[in-house]
Amino acid sequence: MSCCAPGTEGSLDMAGATLALPSAEELMLASRDLGDGLYQLDLSVPGVHCGTCISAVEQALMALSPVSKARVNLSTRRVSIVWQVPQDETAMDPVDLVRAIKRATGYDAHLLSAAEEAGDVMKAQLIRGVAVTGFAAANIMLLSVSVWSGAEASTRDLFHWISAMIAAPALVYGGRFFYRSAYAALKRGHTNMDVPIALAITLSYAVSLWETLHHGEHAWFDATVSLLFFLLIGRTLDHIMRDRARSAITGLARISPRGAMVVAADGSREYRPVEEVMPGDHIAIAAGDRVPVDGLVIEGESDLDLSIVSGESAPVAVGPGAAVQAGTVSLTGSLLLQATATARQSFLSEIIALMEAAEGGRAQYRRIADRAAQIYSPAVHLLAFLTFLGWGLFGGDWKQAMLIAIAVLIITCPCALGLAVPVVQVVAAGRLFQNGVMVKDGSAMERLAEIDTVVFDKTGTLTLGRPQLIDTVGTPTNIAMAAAMASRSRHPLSQAIYNAFAGPVPILGTVTELAGEGLSCDRPEGRYRLGSRAFACSGTVSTSDGGSEVVLSLDGLEIARFLAEDRPRPDAEAAIATLQQGGFETQVLSGDRRPVVAAMAARLGIDAFEAELSPGGKTQAIAALQGDGRRVLMVGDGINDAPALSAAHVSMAPATAADIGRQAADFVFMHDTLEAVPMAIRISAKAGRLIRENFALAIGYNIIAVPIAIAGYATPLIAAIAMSTSSLIVVANSLRLNHAARQAKVSLPEPDRRRPAALTAKVSPA
Amino acid sequence: MNMLIYLIPVALLLGGLGLGAFLWSLRNGQYDDLDGAAWRVLEDEDQPRG
Numbered sequence: 001m002s003c004c005a006p007g008t009e010g011s012l013d014m015a016g017a018t019l020a021l022p023s024a025e026e027l028m029l030a031s032r033d034l035g036d037g038l039y040q041l042d043l044s045v046p047g048v049h050c051g052t053c054i055s056a057v058e059q060a061l062m063a064l065s066p067v068s069k070a071r072v073n074l075s076t077r078r079v080s081i082v083w084q085v086p087q088d089e090t091a092m093d094p095v096d097l098v099r100a101i102k103r104a105t106g107y108d109a110h111l112l113s114a115a116e117e118a119g120d121v122m123k124a125q126l127i128r129g130v131a132v133t134g135f136a137a138a139n140i141m142l143l144s145v146s147v148w149s150g151a152e153a154s155t156r157d158l159f160h161w162i163s164a165m166i167a168a169p170a171l172v173y174g175g176r177f178f179y180r181s182a183y184a185a186l187k188r189g190h191t192n193m194d195v196p197i198a199l200a201i202t203l204s205y206a207v208s209l210w211e212t213l214h215h216g217e218h219a220w221f222d223a224t225v226s227l228l229f230f231l232l233i234g235r236t237l238d239h240i241m242r243d244r245a246r247s248a249i250t251g252l253a254r255i256s257p258r259g260a261m262v263v264a265a266d267g268s269r270e271y272r273p274v275e276e277v278m279p280g281d282h283i284a285i286a287a288g289d290r291v292p293v294d295g296l297v298i299e300g301e302s303d304l305d306l307s308i309v310s311g312e313s314a315p316v317a318v319g320p321g322a323a324v325q326a327g328t329v330s331l332t333g334s335l336l337l338q339a340t341a342t343a344r345q346s347f348l349s350e351i352i353a354l355m356e357a358a359e360g361g362r363a364q365y366r367r368i369a370d371r372a373a374q375i376y377s378p379a380v381h382l383l384a385f386l387t388f389l390g391w392g393l394f395g396g397d398w399k400q401a402m403l404i405a406i407a408v409l410i411i412t413c414p415c416a417l418g419l420a421v422p423v424v425q426v427v428a429a430g431r432l433f434q435n436g437v438m439v440k441d442g443s444a445m446e447r448l449a450e451i452d453t454v455v456f457d458k459t460g461t462l463t464l465g466r467p468q469l470i471d472t473v474g475t476p477t478n479i480a481m482a483a484a485m486a487s488r489s490r491h492p493l494s495q496a497i498y499n500a501f502a503g504p505v506p507i508l509g510t511v512t513e514l515a516g517e518g519l520s521c522d523r524p525e526g527r528y529r530l531g532s533r534a535f536a537c538s539g540t541v542s543t544s545d546g547g548s549e550v551v552l553s554l555d556g557l558e559i560a561r562f563l564a565e566d567r568p569r570p571d572a573e574a575a576i577a578t579l580q581q582g583g584f585e586t587q588v589l590s591g592d593r594r595p596v597v598a599a600m601a602a603r604l605g606i607d608a609f610e611a612e613l614s615p616g617g618k619t620q621a622i623a624a625l626q627g628d629g630r631r632v633l634m635v636g637d638g639i640n641d642a643p644a645l646s647a648a649h650v651s652m653a654p655a656t657a658a659d660i661g662r663q664a665a666d667f668v669f670m671h672d673t674l675e676a677v678p679m680a681i682r683i684s685a686k687a688g689r690l691i692r693e694n695f696a697l698a699i700g701y702n703i704i705a706v707p708i709a710i711a712g713y714a715t716p717l718i719a720a721i722a723m724s725t726s727s728l729i730v731v732a733n734s735l736r737l738n739h740a741a742r743q744a745k746v747s748l749p750e751p752d753r754r755r756p757a758a759l760t761a762k763v764s765p766a
Numbered sequence: 767m768n769m770l771i772y773l774i775p776v777a778l779l780l781g782g783l784g785l786g787a788f789l790w791s792l793r794n795g796q797y798d799d800l801d802g803a804a805w806r807v808l809e810d811e812d813q814p815r816g
Contacts, residue, residue: 051805074802128789135785139778155770162774 027094027111034082038068041081041097047107048077060104064096079109126236129174133229136170137222141720144222148717153215160212163221167205174228175201177235193373193418196380200413201228207406218403223410223719230727231418238422238442241429260292261285263336274343285335288490290327294345295337297322301515302333303491314548315491317516327639331490333515367443368691369421376417384408387710400712407714411705416726420694423734428687431737436670437680444666447650448681449688450631454579455622455644457636458590458600461654462572464672465637467492467548467564469500474552474560480505482552482560485519485530493550494519494530496564518550526555533558568604575674576604582678585630589618591640618644635677637661652677683737690737694730701726 031039048057054072057079061070069082081097098109143159151159175198182194201224208219262272263282274292277283282298285291291304303315306328315331318324324337384405391401425442432439439445456462472479483501486494488511511521518531529536529552536553552560576586588609590597597611610621618636622644625632634641634648637657645651645664653665662668669676705722708714791797 051808054802054805055809072802073799074805075799124792127792131785131788131792135781139781142777158770162778166778 027097031094037085038082039085041083041094043079043081043098043101043109043111045072045077045079045101045107045109047105048072048074048079053105053107056104057101057107060100061097064100067097123236123239126177126232126239129177130229130232130236133170133174133225133232136166136174137226137229140166140222140225144716144720147219156217157212157215160208160219160221163219164209164212167208167221167225170225171201171205171228174232178228178231191374191377192370193377196373196377196409196413197227197231197418199381200224200409203406204410207403211403218716220406220410220716220719223716223723226720227410227413227415227723230415230723234419234422237426241422241426241439241442277339277343279339279341281339283337283339285330285337287330287333290329291324291337293326293339293343294341295324295339297324297335298338299336300334302330302335303515305329305331305492319515331492332513367421368446368688369417372417372695380409380412383412383706383710390710391712404709404712404714407712407719408706408709410719411709411714411722412702413723415723416698416701416730417695419727420698420730420734421691423731424687424690424694424737427734427737428683431683432667432680435676435679437676438668438670439680440666444650445684445687446691447631447666448633448684451584451633451649451681453585453587453625453630454633454635454677455587455589455625455648456606457618457634457638457641457644458588458592458597459566460637460656461569461635461641462588462600462604462674463566463568465566465656467496468567469496469562470565470567471563472500472561476503478552478560481528482530482550482562484508485511485521485528485552489513489519493548493562493564497530497550497562529553529556568600569672569674571673571675573604575676575678576606578675578678579681580605582681584681587625589613589621589636589644591615591618591638615640615643619647622647633677633681636665652680686737690734694733697730697733698726701729 027041028039031041034040045057048054054074057072058070061067061079061081064083066085067081067083070079072079079101083094083097101107101109140163143163147156147159178194178198178201181192182198185192185195204220204224208221208224211217211219260272260274260277260281261284262270262277263284264270269284277293283292283295285302287302297318297320299320301317301319303317304324305315306325318335323340324335326341326343387408388401388405391404392398395401421442425445428445429439429442459465474482479501480503483498484505485508486497486501487505488508489495508521508523511519513519514531514535517535518529520527520529520531522528530550533549533551536551537556537558548564550562550564551558552562579586586606586608588597588601588606590609590611591613592611594611597609601607601609610617613621618641622632622634626647626649631649634644634651635653636642636645636651637654638661641653641657642661642664645653645661650667651665652667652669653661655662655668655670657665657668667680669680701722705714705726708718
């Protein structure tokens with residue numbers, strides 16, 4: 001994608017397979033009514049990445065007369081448009097907005113789904129919570145410092161009252177996230193990290209209030225609020241990381257078709273949402289379209305790209321009577337289909353069902369922080385309770401026993417723990433981002449650190465998924481002729497021939513494409529044919545072994561020959577060698593034919609492989625491995641990999657993967673190189689080690705601080721100092737990852753220009 | 767001690783002002799597009815956008 005310079009639209013159209021534009025009805029539905037006939041529409045434009053894109057998109061939209069405001073957000077890659085809906089509906093079609101963007105920059109615009117909005121609301125709430133508790137913590141701390149430095153009794157009481165008044169709203173506003181989560185956990189009979197947090201802040205506030213009422217000396221308002229402040233920072237970081245990755249992933253082009261051109265019995269055509277297509281409907285598919293629902297071909301012939309469905313790299317020719325599956329792309333011809341299933345029952349939906357069934361294993365994974373909390377919170381509660389009993393029974397003063405027990409609860413509150421895990425994971429995710437890997441959430445990194453087996457899909461994962469020329473035989477004139485013919489076809493082999501050719505090509509008249517065979521063109525000097533050997537030189541049989549052969553013939557005589565092959569990704573061999581050296585077992589699971597898979601596995605030095613697997617077969621293979629006690633990382637891209645991606649302990653997909661594959665994967669890598677896999681494992685392992693170190697630090701801190709608290713010496717001053725220092729130490733330790741990862745940074749080739757700029761964006765230290 | 771009566775409200779007010787300014791900027795979308803702002807500063811256009 002060559003930036004947003006004008007004049008590149010043509011080539012973009014060629015490369016970017018035509019995606020169906022959202023329909024006018026869909027766009028109107030997604031718009032918000034602002035009153036006075038004004039509507040606001042938010043579109044996702046994943047392609048924008050520089051200042052020129054911003055002004056190109058905004059100017060193109062502002063040029064449309066009904067548009068009153070257009071603003072691009074480069075961070076989220078969205079454009080927000082406000083426009084006036086005219087009285088007569090005919091004057092302005094919302095699809096024009098999408099077309100204007102496409103025309104100006106060549107980028108596709110997509111509708112946002114409602115789920116994408118929800119994340120933003122939560123993030124804003126959390127940041128506001130941090131701001132409010134931060135304000136409260138700073139002010140209460142100021143007051144507390146003067147109390148600690150020896151304020152008079154009356155001033156102390158006044159300061160305690162002011163603190164109580166500041167703390168109360170902060171506790172409700174900032175604490176609601178923890179109360180809600182703790183309540184949800186308790187309702188299900190679990191306990192999580194939020195239970196001791198909620199308990200500690202509530203009890204400490206209640207006791208401080210009681211102390212204040214009785215002119216007591218020790219109030220814990222500062223501890224309560226600063227605890228909340230630290231923990232909210234941790235929670236917010238965790239959320240921002242997840243949010244960023246999700247928006248980057250969903251922002252990429254969607255692949256499943258939204259609608260279908262339905263042909264009625266009287267020949268009229270209507271574009272309908274894919275959900276409304278019924279079995280028996282006739283659907284027209286143009287060359288380049290994705291098949292929306294499963295169906296039977298009634299008319300027409302074409303080559304279907306099945307790569308995303310079966311993993312098979314070579315297109316398959318179909319004709320009348322053939323069954324086609326949703327998700328495949330018609331490359332060379334137009335088809336008329338009879339739908340045999342609704343969208344819900346189509347192939348894509350079967351995959352979704354398989355994925356849901358496979359989710360089980362991953363859902364059982366409990367995050368390190370939660371597992372720690374499972375041991376930690378009962379221990380803490382028991383300790384506080386025993387302290388209470390001990391002081392009550394032996395000291396006789398139950399009020400003092402209560403105060404000391406609460407001091408124990410506050411001191412042991414998992415402040416450092418709540419901050420330790422998110423900070424490490426945010427720093428690690430930032431590192432991964434800079435190397436072109438996006439991670440969905442922190443738990444994925446924890447799981448990646450545990451794996452021992454790496455399973456790859458072949459087409460699109462180990463290979464780039466598109467054939468490239470490896471051998472060309474012929475005179476320059478004839479090769480130019482072949483390139484000229486190939487430029488007319490979407491067939492991957494034609495594209496390979498055309499892309500490999502640099503230089504002027506002859507101008508041709510009509511080129512006819514015969515699905516499953518090749519191209520032919522009549523010229524004064526004779527009939528040129530480009531295609532399989534059987535088609536170009538009728539009667540002869542292909543002599544090539546492995547790879548795909550394309551022959552150019554003039555009146556049946558061979559004049560040029562091309563050999564293409566789906567090439568492995570750059571560095572695939574090195575990446576696999578690195579993995580094997582690291583003690584990981586590697587395997588290939590593919591839906592492609594056995595000889596092709598065997599050749600690729602041998603070439604990359606992978607011993608174990610399985611071929612001709614169905615999507616269910618892949619899932620079973622993964623399940624079998626995991627049944628043996630292995631922890632599997634699945635790397636795959638196709639729709640057929642999606643269930644296996646869900647079934648694996650942790651999964652990774654290239655950015656070129658099918659939408660559904662990206663959704664299923666925990667990690668998405670943006671560069672062509674497979675080095676991303678060992679690098680992600682390395683950074684995750686390092687992050688896992690740091691998290692354990694932080695736990696050790698936090699436990700060490702508790703070993704020192706808890707006896708002090710149990711002995712009854714923990715004043716609010718000591719609690720404040722202990723809590724802040726332990727948090728700072730843990731954060732400082734986490735930031736070491738930044739340093740370590742920079743040293744270990746993999747050397748990437750020349751940055752890929754297609755890589756969206758957001759991926760290099762730093763994760764702000766908030 | 768009498769000065770506390772006005773100094774504390776002043777301190778809280780100033781802090782509250784800062785908090786208010788932050789919340790306002792958050793709601794106003796000042797942090798929505800940090801990457802875009804870096805590019806927009808380079809734009810030459812004079813006419814303000816609606």
